Amino acid sequence: MARLGVGIGWRPEIADAVERLPGLDWVEVVAENICPDHLPDSLVRLRERGVRVVPHGVSLGIGGADRPDPAKLAALGERAVALGAPLVTEHIAFVRTSSPPLEAGHLLPVPRTRDALDVLCENVRIAQDALPVPLALENIAALFSWPDEELTEGQFLTEVVERTGVRLLIDVANLHTNRVNRGEDPAAVLDAIPLEALAYVHVAGGVEKGGVWHDTHAHPVPPVVLDLLAGLCSRVDPPGVLLERDDDFPPEAELAGELTAIRAVLTAPALPGAAGAPALPAAADVPDVPGAPEAPGAADVPEAPGAADVPGAAGAADVPGAAEAVGVAPDSGSVEAARTRVGLGQAALLSALVAGTPVPEGFDRRRIRVQARALAAKRADVVAKVAPELPGILGGADPYREAFLAYAKGRPMTGGYRRDALDFAEHLLVRNLPADAAARRRLTAWWRERAGVRPPRGVVNWARTLFGRAA
Template sequence: MTSLALHGVGIGWRRELALFIDRLPSPGFVEVLAEHLPPSGDVPEPLSRLRERGVPVVLHAVSLGLGSAEPPDPRRLDWLARQAERVGAICISEHLAFVRAGGLESGHLLPLPRSEDALDVLAENVLRAQAALPVPLALENVASLFEWPDAAFSEAELLAGVLARTGASLLLDVANLHAHVLNHGTDADAVLACVPRERLAYVHVAGGVQRGGLYHDTHAHPLHAGPLELLERLAERLGPVPVMLERDDRFPAKAELASELSAVSTALDRGASRWRAGARP
């Protein structure tokens, strides 16, 4: 799969941010949560206006459960395909996680066991989803507060493995990677190094908070230096990459949002400048 037509700095479209986003002179792209869209009828008018302006739209989902032992529910895949068509999405992104088992919903994006069996199931589920969806699929690494015991391989090897076995691209969440570094000692450089530019769809950055000795990826707190540093290091390796800011709660004043978008642009430009100069890791 080749890189998608995403560029620049985007932002997650939320109703609470619709006016702020509408007034941005040139958002690179927007990401819409599939589960937050109205079940039928027209899409929200501010989102339609962005499409009319030519702003690319990505549909982001949280409920497929690609890491579950059961295959993705065909009804969920059909619903997701229809939502993508409604908003004119150029791709769909979902998480490398499971969210249900035995008919019970977890309410969380739970991490996958890093085993060969789990990777086999994940790859098969991704291939099923790709066959059912009308646009390309991008897979996102998740943040976690725990890890399964007896891991057979690293986080970087999990990402590389699913990319090798499927035609999907990667949505690299550097805030989630930052959480893994702090919570589990994950090797961030190994993860950054495993991402081929042609398989990178886009990047997430978001805020979080340290609580009880663990870093929580909340999307409701100010943006930390850690994810920005990882974004800069990624751009130093790969050059300019499409990146977007997520904010899902405790929506700040427009000046704070604008400042965070500026910080994202600055980190991206710093890394890309070193890439252009040939100072690659």
């Protein structure tokens, strides 16, 4: 298994600081934000220095009811080859449904049921066959639980590994999140899972609001998360540990200090039987507070050899139990039936979260409201990043956010964030907004420049007329 060492998530906002960090072994980049043919100079320089780069996907939705999108798998594989990566990583999550077509814009937990496990395992096999390097899957942070689950987190992760040979990316910050939000014991998860399949570890910060822990990646790593890292290290020598930071980036010295704290945990004498921090009580009654779940970052990297050329880039056969797991799968008919059942449940939940339909029976309604607000807030933040002109046109961050959240209520995202930005602009223009005429002209010009070639609609003709009058 490839030894990675201590690394940090590469983001454009801290690219210069990352290059200066002492003793950096590797970086992780968000796969969707990389163009293999146009890699940032900073990442090129890091690779030339021998710093490894691992692409981390956030949009595959491998836990969804549908089979993985071949185009997304191909794109992930291209990035792995371009980076010379020893592996690629993704999340055990669903992010969209196809019927109806809805996008969450964030990672949502899959139900820990036999149906969902069968679907996930088949999706993992499809992904493994398509990717040129090994795949590792991350446990995610969740604000809510599914009703009527049949497996614990540890059992679910263990079965995925045993049936597919996939590796694990264990996020200890997510273990803490799930302890607070879902009452799950991190030590029990670490005791149950096959740590010989561990690819690497994530460490990140968050914040508690009203009894809910939000995995923000925008706060310092708290001691309780470092304690969980120590508990994991008492069980296994992790091949790699990575610090994630996606927003509110601190000074360079603070980032270096967090990496130093991680190294101190890794080099500390192991305590026999250490199990991490003491268990915290679950949040029983959750108020309606907006959340801020982890957001995608950004990154890029240069050309390199494929998996076969990278020392330590092993396949599924290197994971104990993988050979025995080959072919151990339900028949195709039963998996298809499971896909249908899983798809119906995920569609009902996602519709409640992003389209305002009733919350399915058995879910904690307060938690679902918290998650819905978190998704809307994150959607607003990401649209502002992909279309940074919009807040300026609308008079600042606060007016933009107010207008976007009003637009998003009951209008689910179906075509990605850039499409969402265009649809938001159309929504405003159709309503003769913003009220200021000069701002409206700027928004019209912005929309026309980015709408591209598409079939004319009423709003297109209206905008052309308005723009013509304003010229």
